Amino acid sequence: MPSEWDTADIAALVRRMRAGERRAIARVVTELERFSPAAPRLIKALEPHFGGALVVGFTGPPGAGKSTLLNAYTAHARRCGRSVGILAVDPSSPVSGGAILGDRIRMQSLSTDDGIYIRSMATRGHLGGLAPAAHEVVSVLEAAGCDPVLIETVGVGQDEVEVARLADATVLVLVPGMGDDIQTFKAGVMEIADVFVINKADHPGADHVEQELRAMLSITPRHDGWSPPIVKTVATTGEGTGSLHEALRQFRRFGQKESLIRRRQEAKWRARLLNMLRQRLFEKVVTEGLSEAAIGECVQEVVEGRRDPHSIVEEMIRKAGVRC
Ligand SMILES: Nc1nc2c(ncn2[C@@H]2O[C@H](COP(=O)(O)OP(=O)(O)O)[C@@H](O)[C@H]2O)c(=O)[nH]1
Ligand SMILES: [Mg+2]
Numbered sequence: 345m346p347s348e349w350d351t352a353d354i355a356a357l358v359r360r361m362r363a364g365e366r367r368a369i370a371r372v373v374t375e376l377e378r379f380s381p382a383a384p385r386l387i388k389a390l391e392p393h394f395g396g397a398l399v400v401g402f403t404g405p406p407g408a409g410k411s412t413l414l415n416a417y418t419a420h421a422r423r424c425g426r427s428v429g430i431l432a433v434d435p436s437s438p439v440s441g442g443a444i445l446g447d448r449i450r451m452q453s454l455s456t457d458d459g460i461y462i463r464s465m466a467t468r469g470h471l472g473g474l475a476p477a478a479h480e481v482v483s484v485l486e487a488a489g490c491d492p493v494l495i496e497t498v499g500v501g502q503d504e505v506e507v508a509r510l511a512d513a514t515v516l517v518l519v520p521g522m523g524d525d526i527q528t529f530k531a532g533v534m535e536i537a538d539v540f541v542i543n544k545a546d547h548p549g550a551d552h553v554e555q556e557l558r559a560m561l562s563i564t565p566r567h568d569g570w571s572p573p574i575v576k577t578v579a580t581t582g583e584g585t586g587s588l589h590e591a592l593r594q595f596r597r598f599g600q601k602e603s604l605i606r607r608r609q610e611a612k613w614r615a616r617l618l619n620m621l622r623q624r625l626f627e628k629v630v631t632e633g634l635s636e637a638a639i640g641e642c643v644q645e646v647v648e649g650r651r652d653p654h655s656i657v658e659e660m661i662r663k664a665g666v667r668c
Pocket of ligand 1 (some may be wrong): 407
């Protein structure tokens, strides 16, 4: 692909991507992740094809079986004739990080299937927080015809709550032996679960976790009226993936009826628009408006106490022609 993109290049790439060509999908994702100069035009060309897929986030403690379950669910969706997009999110490290590597090997049997597209990325953007491109990656997978799009996170924490904002439905994966721990589970994490999975149901104690969960859900009903179903699975054999699929379908139906999914989409777009604006303004002020030398000079002025940083920032914004 040339460094200077013309309209025909973009149209050709989008066409190949929409046909499900893996290299084209990878290319679009990379351009968006890097916020390359072509990114805004690519997003514009893809916008008509955004939305429509069920985006499911899988979260839960490390070792609960999220990757295995995601694989089993993917196999189920493939049997139903669906194309599946997978975004593996590693909160700490770049893509080369070990945590993802283990999952990648397990995902290898899936990755030779043309109906499955897997992408891994770090959650941390260069400015901290969820990488803004995570939104774009999910949208690109949707535009490429993947439905569902599955997102896997590595553990339970703030990143998961952020990732849940990307998803239409969040599956919280628990395992036997966690019964008593459920009380101490962070409230924020419990609240994001639209469907609970008790995986490793081949181990003793699955019923106990289920009882604990039901007790907890009965005393803290959700404000939106949805009662999260509890599904038992054995991810290693695929047992229960049909029930998980059914639970997600029910949630989707409820969400559409109660305009819950719509409200989530609004929240998602709000975050996304602000991210895009932040990125664009930053680019305008820094990348387009300032040279490295000019920034270096400002740093010197601050360090030597000649100027205060606030007035410098104001001046940078003014020089870039952004009116506040
Ligand atoms: N017995 C049993 N083992 C499972 C099940 N699901 C996953 N495992 C195993 O649990 C380990 C952790 O699974 P993994 O999918 O990597 O967990 P993750 O860290 O949540 O992604 C692996 O060795 C899996 O083979 C299950 O349903 N039953
Ligand atoms: Mg995993």
